[in-house]
Amino acid sequence: MMRRQGWRWLLIVWTGLLVTGCFAPQGPQFGDGRAVPEEASRIRVPVPPGPDGTWTVNSPREGLLGQGRVLVRREGPDGRGWRLTLPGEFRLTSSRPGSAHSALVQDHQVVLVGGREEGRGPSAIAGLDLENGRLAWRRPVAPGSRVFLYDYGAATVLVAGCRTGSCRLTGYSRYGQLLWSRTEPGAVGVLDGCRADAFTTAPPDADRRCHAFLVTPDRTAVLDMDTGRPHWNAALPIPRGGIDRITEDNGRIILATAPAEGSCRATVLAGPDGTGGEDAQAGWQHTFVWDQPQTPRDPRTGCRWDRTLPLLVGHSLVLPDAKGALLVTPYFGTRGHSRRLAPGEYLVTDGTENEIVRASGRPDRHLNEPVRPVRPDGLSPAARALTRNFWQDGERLLLLDHENRPLWEGTSACRAFLHDGAGPHVFVTYCDGTDLVDLRPVHRN
Structure with a gap:
């Protein structure tokens, strides 16, 4: 009787796994050797990319494309589309997030960093209302400040202004509310362990955590974004010459x-x-x-x-x-x-x-x-893999099967990129002349 009940429970668990899809066959995926691209959508390029074929702001997760004074959100399952003409102070020309005329994007939060005409660094920060496509708040910042965006703590926006012998630290909520401000004597700088001051350009993950680090000549600290107070690391010696880059890994x-x-x-x-x-x-x-x-x-x-x-x-x-x-x-x-x-x-x-x-x-x-x-025959060292077996080499796009035979070829006037689509699909987006095209993988009949 017990053995029969055991088999019954095993059958129930197995059926549940099948129903939930744990053992269900995967749908078509780029790189599976059979899937070919099918056009899922086509629109006019909402804002032209820069001369290098990229946009200053390209956040597929948020559907954002931005270049110059135009910031666009593409319509998608997570929100409606809009087009925003930015004030000249917040025009998007820098690909270094946190510098003047750039944008910081993380965890559905977008902060624009404005700049002065004379090029003396950030002038102000502004929060973007992602749903309605408008600037929701603006805060001035001191000349020479650096701006950071984090997803931990009550304050998600950090403005740091360091002078000889001290740093002024100010934390704002995602809604632009001033939460704390303090001066830390002895500090010489604030380093971002995820972006400009990190060891890698890859986004944070389970191994690489994202922190703001306060640096003095002889020690470092992680900033508490709830209070702005530093948590000093007494176990880590500081090498001679000062710290230029910092990363947390495992x-x-x-x-x-x-x-x-x-x-x-x-x-x-x-x-x-x-x-x-x-x-x-x-x-x-x-x-x-x-x-x-x-x-x-x-x-x-x-x-x-x-x-x-x-x-x-x-x-x-x-x-x-x-x-x-x-x-x-x-x-x-x-x-x-x-x-x-x-x-x-x-x-x-x-x-x-x-x-x-x-x-x-x-x-x-x-x-x-x-x-x-390293790469299929006929591709240059500049070729990059969008995903497995899907390559871009200059303007050439090429999808291959497992034997490196072409399944599909095209050309793109911009740097193609990936984003998640409906269901399990990963879409490839590229520029077909003046059109922006989303491709999804399908299996031929």
Whole structure:
């Protein structure tokens, strides 16, 4: 009797999994080797992209496209469409979120950062009413301030103005309400661990948390966005030369100094996140001569250094040593497994998790599978994968099957991008001349 009941419960569970779709066959997906694009929608390009084929603001999740003085929300299942002509102060020309004439977008919140005509940095911030397409509030900011947007704490908008010996910190709610303001003596700057000051351009995830870090000459702190008070990390030593970039990854705080003028020496250091759950000796540190062969020499330092290039590529932390880039894991660093590239080689990605070794005058190769082709025949090193087997190379779009035979080809006058559609589909959006087209995957009959 008990065995019969056991089989009955097993049958119920199995049926439930089938009904909920856990074992149901997936629908067509780009990259499954059979799906081809079908046009799901076509509209006139609502706002032309910039000369490089991209928009200053492109947030597929929110349906936003913005360039110059025009910000548009495309109509979708989550809201109606609208078109907003922005005041000149808030025109969108900078792709660096938080700088003057840029936008910060996160968790259904949009904050525009205005700028002065004389180019002295941000002039004001404004909150966007995403539903109705209007500026809901405006707050002036002091010259030289930096603006940050977060999704934790009561204050989601942080304005930081740092002078010699102190930083003025101000927190606003998502509705523009002033929640706190304080001056922190001894601070020299505020660094954003997710955007301009991070090690990677990838969005935050379960491994990489998003925080504002207050920095002094000898310690760091995470800002409490409820109160503006710093939580100091006493377990993390500060390398000589000051902190240029910072990232939190899997419970590690990772710091990098800028290369020193003349010698180009720099230090990357990792240690516990200050929560008290780790041995302070569990971190690691590496000092080296900074050299990034893919970039020209910085006029100020004389070093081949570009702080906008990511140091986290795929699963590797790249330490751009002049002896040859050193690849380590973020957690163990030089205390764990590492490998060194040949001088002149560096690591790039094609838009996926692929780690690709590149060097001038040499063919690209996969880091861990050097004999596997990096990209299909006929595509240039500039080609990027939109998703599996779907490529854009200049204006050319190409979808391949598992044997790299073309399933579909097209051209795009802008940089194509992905976004979630209805149901399980992922759409590809591209520019067909003056039209903006959404493609969904379908299986041929």
